[in-house]
Amino acid sequence: MSYDLYFYRRDPGRSWDETLTAAPAALQPDMKAWDGVVTGIRDLLGEVNIVAYPPNWELDHDGTGISVNHWEGGWEMSVPYWTHGEAARQVVGLLYEAASVVERESGFECFDPQLGLPKAQVADLGAAVPVFDAVADQFGRRGTANA
Secondary structure, rough: HHHHHHEOOOOOOOOOHHHHHHHOOOOOOOHHHHHHHHHHHHHHOOOOEEEEEEOEEEEEEOOOOEEEEEEEEEEEEEEEOOOOOOHHHHHHHHHHHHHHHHHHHHHOEEEOOOOEEEEEOOHHHHHHHHHHHHHHHHHHHHOOOOO
16 A cells, blocks of 8 residues: 555646546656656655666655656656654655656646645645554554554
């Protein structure tokens, strides 16, 4: 289970509802954007692992669990529900900073399906913490949650 962010190419004047319900457009991998994302994420998080199996590329950061995927021209990010409370707030902050790198380099816009909002409209990153806490509590009852 992971906290996910998705990226969409939204046409000018098109609402988020229209964008989310539209048939996915055919996309092509963008290696220039990928290279910019890798550089930006390394600047933000430090050392990352890269897995390349064209037309798919994945970047993973061991310390946070943040993953950035460039799948057949599309973009998505995730982070496992390893944390809760203030640690979750910090991880979500890094996730959103990494999402800003993807937006800048790719031209796509980020949508947070857990909050049901585009990233640009999320005023308080703390809004994601209850989602992490609920999952951490579920795993904690099974004895597998990280503090």
